[in-house]
Amino acid sequence: MSVQERKERERAAREHLIVATARELAEQQGWDAVTTRRLAERIEYSQPVLYSHFRGKREIIGAVALQGATEMAAALRAATAAADSPHTRVTTLARAYLDYAEHHPAVYDAMFQLDGGLAFAHQDTPEPLKDAFAALLETLAAVAGDGVHPGLFTETFWAALHGLATLTRAGRLPPAEAGQRVELLVSRLAIT
Known part of the structure; x- marks a missing residue:
């Protein structure tokens, strides 16, 4: 291994450590606790x-958001892979999305609530997003309905999921009815 390759590997390891530590600190204490000084100490x-x-911090938030987008995509695909009908696939997708948001709140915030300097819905949108x-x-296009643009339907369904995730986490919606909300969303929006 050349000196240059070793330096690149060490640099990548440091970058991974910074992002992992920021994420851990944010999940434990919130994004306000993530400062460069605290990260440097940790x-x-x-x-x-x-x-x-x-x-x-903005670029660190962006790095966490990209990592989260990669994880979320994998979680959604894994959850829907075994579903045997369009209705089940969409219901499973919705539950997997909401589960990810619930179990990774700081990452979810980095992805959708905080300014990580990432462009959405543009030519220069990063690949993980x-x-x-x-x-x-991939799942929602099949249930968009005739004459409905699949991308527009996906944006609308996603917005509804984001609203449910955000309002539930904020205590505005009781979590006990989360399953009923998912069923209502799927039954009213998805043409299966």
């Missing part, structure tokens, strides 16, 4: 080392 590197990887949307579209 990973035992100086703040200038952090700044050699990321220009600041496009893939997360594609994971939704």
Whole structure:
């Protein structure tokens, strides 16, 4: 292994450590607790080392968001892979989405609530974000209905899921009826 390859591997490992530590700290104490000073202390590197990887917290949030998008896409695909009907596939997709949002609140915030400097629905949208949307579209296109653009339907269904995730987490919707909300959403929007 060349010196250059070793340095690149070490740099990638440091970057991974920064993102993992930021994510862990955010999940434990919220994003307000994530500062470059605290991250530097936790990973035992100086703040200038952090700044050699990321220009600041915004880029770290963006890195966590991209990681989350990759995980969410995989979770959605895994959840829907064994479903045997369009209705079951859409219901499973909705539940998997809401489960991800519930179990990874800081990552979900990085993806959709905080400014990570990422462009959505643009030509320069990063691939992990496009893939997360594609994971939704793969299931939802089949139930959009005649004459309905699958992408527009997916955006609308996604917006409904995001609203349910956000309002439930904020305590505005009682979690006990989450399953009924999913069934209502699927039965009213998805043409199966």
